[in-house]
Amino acid sequence: MTAATVDRETSGARGDQPPVPDGAITITVKIMRFNPEVDSEPRWESFGVPALPTDRVLNLLHYVKWYLDGTLTFRRSCAHGICGSDAMQINGVNRLACKVLVKDLMSGGGKHTTITVAPIKGLPVHKDLLVDMEPFMEAFRAVKPFLITYGNEPTRERIQSAADRERFDDTTKCILCACCTTSCPVFWNEGSYFGPAAIVNAHRFIFDSRDEGSQERLDILNDAEGVWRCRTTFNCTDACPRGIQVTKAIQEVKRALLFRR
């Protein structure tokens, strides 16, 4: 038994390749691999994968992991764009692998299709597509993303008008996938810029009429590493798989800082 077979068996490979479905075409999936025990640098590795136009990129990664190379490492959980686990750079842009269809990445004119997949940038890579989310979560925790109130608890639920709820509706959609933060050129730098996702989640509470911690959060974001490092490049808005107007939320926080009394 060779080392490769041991790897395949211990890494969750699922045995022989299944029959290729009708209408499938072979496309090349080029993945940035990194094994910290072997590689000193990340390297590209290509796999030929039979794919249907209706497949998602996540299906291609599953195919590689299950039938071609069981050592491929990536995160995914719900596989339906809710949990935010499988954020990665697909053809150079940050996307959820479970929300990108192969048909949208096909090269036209019957040319061979190559899809590149790399880990999201700006976070330390543990292995292959698996990154350390801790710096991201640290920034998230720093903005106090929870309801803050003072005084006694009300005896009934905290009522809110529909208009007040609408004020921060957009930023409630965040699933913490890190697509926005890791598309931000300022975050790529080794500073400690909070990043778009943390600001989005601060926005969600700053503009909540029931919350009383806005001033604390605004003070945190008024810091040198806060909202003022945003250069409005709109990468975050383009990257967000939930369609949150991230840059707009950041600008609203800036405006709140400017005009607060």
Added chain:
Amino acid sequence: MTLALDKPRAPRRPAARRGNFELVSWVFMRVSGLALIVLVLGHLFIMNILDGGVHRINFAFVAGRWSSPFWQVWDLLMLWLAELHGANGLRTVINDYARKDGTRFWLKIMLYVSVVLILFLGTYVIFTFDATIPTTH
């Protein structure tokens, strides 16, 4: 009857207010940018388009303009706003791109030294310009 305590709130905790340089510089960039649109476009128009444009510029032309406090103030404002606007922009570029603390520190020192030199020299010339210096023709 139960007591309806709808919003029994303690007064909001006063937040710690800090003067913030990043906020001030962010506002400065917007305000100076707007002012510079007028100042620089006006300057370019006068220097390059009006009355034969660049060909009429000589010592006498400059002397004529700087004899008026209006143009002195115009040029002084343009000098300070453009220099500080550009320097602040470069400062953020250095902050974003310099990877090592040492590099960042020395690039900024160079930047600030150049700002001080240029502002001093420009201001000095505008205020001490002497139109009576004999010119060689």
